[in-house]
């Protein structure tokens with residue numbers, strides 16, 4: 001084969017670069033290279049500079065000038081250098097250091113902050129949990145990364161200083177011992193000389209070898225029952241015996257990671273399984289997003305490129321085939337497949353070649369049938385060959401920062417007078433749209449959490465839209481939840497990015513707040529609701545997005561910037577008037593403040609101020625009060641700057657409706673006050689008698705996600721589709737808003753099914769355990785007879801029995817070991833009943849079972865959610881119950897090391913109080 005001088009020169013530099021060392025740079029000068037190739041220095045210089053332009057070589061403009069092979073440097077340092085010329089050696093080494101990927105522990109795993117983020121979180125919890133971590137079981141099909149994750153958990157523990165860097169990581173494949181329990185016990189626990197035939201000397205076991213470190217027991221289903229029993233004794237007390245020496249207790253501190261490809265209930269003895277609080281299920285490769293699959297394919301090819309010191313190109317066809325093939329052996333098989341392809345290609349390539357092309361026929365045979373017919377013959381070879389380093393991975397963090405960056409750049413252009421405010425907004429909207437295209441079409445979401453967030457966001461958007469008379473179309477909540485979720489996935493990185501630009505971001509937020517005060521007000525309230533409902537704090541950048549979103553969807557539209565507040569004496573006079581007015585207007589215009597008869601104006605003013613400051617936004621108010629004396633409130637409020645308050649006396653529902661309509665029309669405060677006394681005819685008719693869609697609501701006090709799971713189980717039990725909407729909904733909201741909740745206005749709710757009764761008048765409630773026991777299934781059947789035959793209804797009941805077993809429901813509710821958790825929870829509830837000297841109803845007990853189980857999980861994974869409104873009052877008035885609850889909970893405290901917070905005790909107290917109330 002003919003090799004040109006220029007190619008020869010390139011080959012030579014490539015070989016030299018493979019042994020690159022900054023201490024030995026002389027070999028990379030044009031002089032040296034020309035001598036070695038045997039051409040003039042001038043010609044060598046010309047070729048070298050051409051190769052720099054062609055992106056093949058790097059040039060360092062030091063004295064003398066050096067030339068290096070770009071791809072070899074990229075491969076060796078695992079970086080992707082994006083330029084070819086450096087001004088000095090320092091600049092070049094800086095690039096090597098900064099560009100070098102310093103991936104630590106879990107960051108090495110593809111999807112660590114996306115598809116397997118929750119798994120990684122649980123793995124971290126298992127390593128970090130004081131005092132000695134928690135045992136963990138990794139499950140998942142073969143090749144999903146269980147061993148890999150175990151290794152990374154060990155690295156994490158070392159990096160975090162949880163264990164010494166010299167601590168051991170011992171990995172055992174338990175299936176090796178199948179059928180030989182004695183050998184297995186001996187190997188695991190060690191033995192004394194003479195313990196069995198052939199035991200010629202003392203032998204230390206794997207537990208001792210792993211002391212201070214990590215023991216990874218892979219294929220744990222291969223462990224004999226005897227050995228499993230010994231193991232859980234060790235897990236309980238940290239004590240074990242050598243085989244043949246039962247009297248001596250040995251101690252070891254070992255973090256144990258179990259793994260199995262089997263169903264945990266089949267793989268392990270119940271007793272052992274009960275001692276493993278964290279069970280992690282790794283997703284199959286097909287459940288990973290396309291982005292992650294792409295990252296894996298490119299990453300595995302890069303590894304091969306590094307191994308063989310060649311630049312690898314893969315045909316587009318190879319890439320597409322790998323993307324589309326279902327690898328039953330998951331990531332492991334994909335990796336092997338790539339390795340085989342490279343080996344096949346390598347075998348048939350020239351030794352001197354610096355590149356390696358991978359074509360379809362290099363792939364193993366089993367992948368072939370998945371290749372698709374391609375009738376497009378216009379492709380030229382270079383077009384369909386993919387350069388690994390040319391592929392920019394579809395990186396979430398890059399996408400977000402690129403978008404955020406463009407928002408900030410755009411603002412700077414405005415500051416530098418390059419564009420005016422309207423142009424700035426237009427560009428921001430265009431940015432917003434292309435980012436949304438990415439979120440909606442390009443990014444794949446495999447995690448179920450996104451659905452839970454979407455559901456809550458729908459409610460929030462509906463509430464805010466209602467309140468401010470604005471449009472937040474359903475795709476707005478869809479896109480916002482994706483935006484929030486995507487940010488959560490890369491939270492640490494995005495926080496860092498934002499922190500570096502904090503001043504500019506804050507400046508932009510303030511600027512937009514001044515320019516678009518109404519949109520800012522809506523965004524701030526949305527952010528407050530997101531915090532309250534999802535416990536997610538939007539960053540300033542998140543707030544800016546939200547604000548732009550509101551502006552985008554409501555460009556030119558009117559936003560209510562007046563808030564109506566009705567204040568009346570009486571237990572619920574103001575609330576009922578406000579809710580009636582809101583209902584008639586069809587929007588949430590009025591808030592209400594109920595006052596007991598003897599409340600004085602000072603106190604009312606205090607509550608008003610609290611309300612105003614709640615969302616930290618400035619809005620003008622119209623107060624509708626019931627007595628002349630309340631008109632003085634205005635004087636008490638004079639210390640709140642920038643707020644105008646209008647007060648109307650002698651409020652009635654009719655007056656409120658009139659004022660409310662005017663607020664919605666965007667009338668100014670003065671004209672509203674003026675016309676307040678006039679005669680008005682509110683448009684009652686169009687709002688009443690609306691034909692509403694029928695719905696069944698699922699609700700749970702634990703989380704919307706849980707309610708959604710129940711709704712899913714219910715839906716999957718139905719023998720066919722029905723025109724009744726099955727909705728999962730926030731229980732706390734239902735209780736708080738009672739019959740006035742938006743969802744009840746929107747739908748004709750047939751029944752509410754859930755773990756606790758929100759006590760909505762006129763709507764029957766069916767407790768979850770009555771579904772589980774089929775006790776109240778007749779009520780549900782009554783709604784279905786319109787749509788199903790008797791036979792289908794019987795089938796439905798059989799499905800319910802199967803799908804809603806307590807076990808099954810629990811599996812959905814918690815990631816901890818459900819059986820074990822239930823045992824403990826049962827103990828807690830029994831103990832509590834004894835201490836209180838009361839017997840709770842089956843319904844309450846079941847509710848507490850479900851609630852406590854979820855609580856333990858949240859506490860273990862540090863995901864506290866609930867809050868109780870009046871904690872101080874509760875703490876002082878219910879000391880006895882708090883003590884009793886803590887005492888009964890101690891069994892869980894001892895086992896999982898978690899304390900029950902007072903807010904949770906308050907919740908259970910309310911729950912039990914409801915139980916008594918009902919009887």
Ligand SMILES: Nc1ncnc2c1ncn2[C@@H]1O[C@H](COP(=O)(O)OP(=O)(O)OP(=O)(O)O)[C@@H](O)[C@H]1O
Nearest residue numbers: 109110141142143144145146147148149261331332
């Ligand atoms: N998230 C990941 N990112 C990159 N590579 C991964 C990832 N997960 C697994 N791998 C790679 O896939 C291969 C298979 O993983 P691993 O051996 O850990 O799977 P496994 O679940 O333990 O399989 P088995 O059950 O068959 O033992 C390993 O080479 C590992 O490096």
